[in-house]
Structure formats: structure tokens, C-alpha cells
Amino acid sequence: METPLKDSVFDCYVDDQGVTPWTLSVASGYNLLRDPHHNKGLAFTEKERDAHYLRGLLPPTVIPQDLQVKKLLNNLRQYQVPLQKYMAMMDLQESNEKLFYKLLIEHVEELLPVVYTPTVGEACQKYGSIVKRPQGLYISLKEKGKILEVLRNWPERNIQVIVVTDGERILGLGDLGCQGMGIPVGKLSLYTALGGVCPSACLPVTIDVGTNNERMLNDEFYIGLRQKRATGQEYTELVHEFMVAVKQNYGEKILIQFEDFANHNAFDLLEKYSNTHLVFNDDIQGTASVVLAGVVAALKLVGGTLADHTFLFLGAGEAGTGIAELIALEISKKTSTALEDARKKIWLVDSKGLIVSSRKESLQHFKKPWAHEHEPIKDLIDAVKDIKPTVLIGTSGVGRTFTKDVVEAMAAINEKPIILALSNPTSQSECTAEEAYTWTEGRAIFASGSPFDPVEYEGNVFVPGQANNAYIFPGFGLGLIMSGTIRVRDDMLLAASEALAAQVTQENFDKGLIYPPFTNIRKISANIAAKVAAKAYELGLATRLPQPEDLVNHAESCMYNPSYQNYR
Ligand SMILES: NC(=O)C1=CN([C@@H]2O[C@H](COP(=O)(O)OP(=O)(O)OC[C@H]3O[C@@H](n4cnc5c(N)ncnc54)[C@H](OP(=O)(O)O)[C@@H]3O)[C@@H](O)[C@H]2O)C=CC1
Ligand SMILES: CC(=O)C(=O)O
Ligand SMILES: [Mg+2]
16 A cells, blocks of 8 residues: 655645644635635636636536525425435535525525524434534533633634523423534524624534433434533533633623523523623523514404413423513513512413412522412413413423313413414424414414414414514624624613514514514514614613614614625
């Protein structure tokens, strides 16, 4: 066998001494085609092919970006398996960023379920097997003491938003450890596609402190630390080092979005850092804002004010108590009643039954405000019959928990029951759209966390909405970033919620929808961003001065444009 030459010109000859990896700083020729930020594939013009040493590296045809989009969409539609579509989209993101975003933006309704829930859930479960090139930044216990250096390894300097997870509660799929990375990657691609934040300003991060998921630990392709989760001081110190390093490296105005942490850490982290950092927990706060918007919009269909309604949640964790608290805050503001009184119209059921005062001592702190005076009730169906809610919200992470009995009981109590099955992905949805419409004889106002197709029932077509925080966080984040806001406040969540509810048109209502379609999401995000920024200026928390006169226009003008640029 031939021994590779020590000083070979061919990089593929590797010897034991190691080599220094280096690249050109100005991409041209072959490197340009492999640089995802600048690659245009067959769309490079004749002039660009001459100027950038591309002659011969591409076949002779030159095609416009629109035709590339059409071709890719045709290709994607050939795949029967959603995960194949996901992998094709990730390949595209890694090879031609602008084309990825143009495709996603122009076909958002079709592709959101591919890059986001439900497919991203399956992608995380199989992440170790499917990912070809690592995306995002991995910070594990091995990096303790070196997190600032790790941040500096990231190639982009002007980071404005970080989505970080520790992988312990990935959608309703539980602890997926390091493979939770699919979530920050997916959320940040929505920051760009839906909210117009520049991709180079986005940093996905996974903090790996181990996993308690035996399946992951025994999977030979698992990519994370093979150990049980670190907890207590070891956990707190690593996260703290990360939080300090982030601010040191990127400054006061860096937005950190916590995503899919387990509730035993999520509430504490949010509280701990909300007065020192620009932090936001999407599962607690973004979800709250989107659900409040949907319920407020639904009032147009069912009548009454928010305070006239009675809410029952299945699931009293981050999403459930987060939503409950924002609804109570809105009721208290609108009716000038005390928050404690506003909370009395809201009930929550957890895995042990209805949350009532006799359970107070043993409840986690975030559940205590919801421990109202009432006899204990074990089952959801009995809680529905007793509490008689007008709005039923599923945030349990457990599929098929809105059984026929439960949905029929809602239909017996209400002319138009509002039923929101928020748990993701589709397998964990509390009920399907078809079940909701069929079991209520077409009377339900239904939305779900993951998308369902329209349902035909007795000759009528019902279009279910998607109650997902994806409506809020991209525009919310854009509003914070464009105004240089330094802290998040509840009033900003209320402003975002109001902005979203205001985007639901009569045409949407006529179809029974309580959310506008995602097709118009960039316009929706611009409106949300404007309202959030306006609130930040009003509260004196915005640092980008002077305040632009037309904030909607300003938001739109800040948005990332996925069309190719001409190269000199
Ligand atoms: N649509 C959207 O935009 C969003 C959807 N979600 C989804 O919501 C779900 C929950 O997320 P999150 O709140 O963060 O999770 P948490 O783990 O914080 O909360 C889950 C809650 O559900 C309760 N629960 C679990 N099993 C049952 C059961 N069989 N019956 C009754 N209650 C049960 C738990 O009870 P106990 O406390 O007793 O353990 C807990 O209170 C996930 O599927 C997630 O994907 C989350 C955020 C946004
Ligand atoms: C949508 C989302 O954030 C979740 O399911 O966790
Ligand atoms: Mg989440």
C-alpha cells in the first residue's frame, strides 16, 4: 500500500502529526460554492462566474432563484417520509442559506411542519443518526471554565439572539439530552423566516449536562455526554457561567430565549436572570402570549369578555401556569380587579388531579397560586362536569387525554366550546382536530400546537388553527432587538398578544379560525415587533434612540431579505 506523502498537496492525506486547518477569508471559486452564506448554485451569473473563478465548476446553465425554489419544492414533495424532507431542508440550509430561507418563507404553511413541529421532534429523537454537519454550539460539562472561549469559537461576532436548551423537556417527548439541539436550530430558523432576524445574528446553543433517558444513553449514535444529568450546584454553575459569558461576549442587549428546559429549572432560571439579562422563556411566556391572543380573538365568535369565561387546563407546568398567569393578568388589568381574584376563574389539573387548596403544601411553587378552595377531584372528566369551563386547554404533553367523554362534556356545557390541544408534537396532542369537531357536532372552536389538516364533517369543512408560540417569539424578538431593549416585561407579552389578536380578519373568523394563517406571518411579525418595541420605549427599556416614527415600517425595513445579492 502506498504511504501518503508527508507534505502532500492533498488535504485528504492525513498523518499522525496533524495539520493546521485554514481557509481563505474571501470566498471564491470552489470555496464560494461551499460557503452556505454566499452560495447561489446555478444562479451565479456569467459575469459572477468569470469574476469569482467559478468557470467550469458549474454546468453551463444559469437559472434564477425562483426556478431553484420551484425545483427544490418539487424534489421535497417527492419524499413520502417527513424526516427525509427535514434532512433535505437541513442539507439546503447548510449549502445555500438564502435559498433555504426563500423556500421556507414562500412556502411557510407547507414547510413549517417540516423544519418545526411535528417533524423536528422526530429529528431530535434520531438526531445522532441523521445529522451530517453539526449546527449550533454545544456546551457540555467538559467545557466548564472555558465557556467564554467556546463562544469565541463561533464564527459570527454580531450575535443578537440565542435560543438555548438543556434538552430535558423537548416538546412533549421528554428528555432527549444533547439531541435537543434540533429545537434551538429550528426555532432560530423561524426567527429568520418568520421574524426576519438575520441568520448570522442567531446562535443555537445546547447545554449538555447529561441525560436521564436510557434509550439515548444506550444508543450507539447518541451525540451527547453519556452520563446521568448533573443537578444542583454543578448544573447551576454551568448555566451561570454560560449566562455571564454570553453577556460578556455579546453585551447587555443580547436576547436569550430559554427553550424546552424542564419546569424544575425553567421557572427558577427565568426568575434568576430576568433582572440582569434580556431573557425570555418561550414555553412559559411566548405560549402565554399566543394563547391569550387566540382566546381574545375567540371572544368574537363566542361572545362575552375574558372575565366572563371559565378556564380549565390539563397540565400545570410551564405552558399551563404561564398561560393561566397571563390570562389572569389581562383580566385583572381590564377589570381593575386584584390578580388573586382574577385567578379564581382559572383552574388547573395536573397528574394528581385538580389543583386545590388541600394540596397546597405539597405543590411546586408555580402551582400554588392556583390552589383554589374546592373538594379534591381526580379525573379531568369530573373536573369538566364540576367546574363547567368554557375554555379547555391541554398543556399536559400527553396525547389523547381529551377523550370522547371530556369533549362531549364540553359540548354539553357550551354552545361553542373552545378547545385548545396545545401539546406537541402531533402524537402528544390532547385530541385530534377530527375528534374535536366530530365529538362536538362541529361546534368546537379548536386549535392545536401542531398542525392538523382541515376536517370535513357533515358536508362542512373546518379549518383548525395552530396555537403555537411560533406566532409570537419571532416578532417579539425582532421588536426587542430593533429597539435595543434590555429587559423583558409582562406588558410586552400583553402587547404582542394584542397585536396578534388584531391580525385575525373577518375572513378568518368566518372559517372558525382564531389565528391568522401563517402565510402572512412576516406582516404579522412586523406588527407584533412594532407593538413590543412601542411598549419597550414607553417603559424606558429601549436603548435605540430616537424612537422611529413608524415602527411597523421600521420592523419591515429591518427584516432579512433572502433574495440573492449581486456580487462584484
Ligand atoms: N403549542 C405551543 O406553543 C406549546 C406547546 N407546549 C407543549 O405543552 C406540553 C407541556 O409542556 P410544559 O408545560 O412545558 O411541560 P411541563 O412538564 O412543565 O408540564 C406538564 C404538566 O402536565 C401534567 N401532566 C402530565 N401528565 C399528565 C396527565 N396524564 N394528566 C394530567 N396532567 C398531566 C404534569 O403534571 P405534574 O406537574 O403532576 O407532573 C405537569 O403539570 C408539551 O407537549 C409541549 O410541547 C409547550 C409550549 C408551547
Ligand atoms: C412549541 C414549543 O415551544 C413546545 O412545544 O415546546
Ligand atoms: Mg418549547
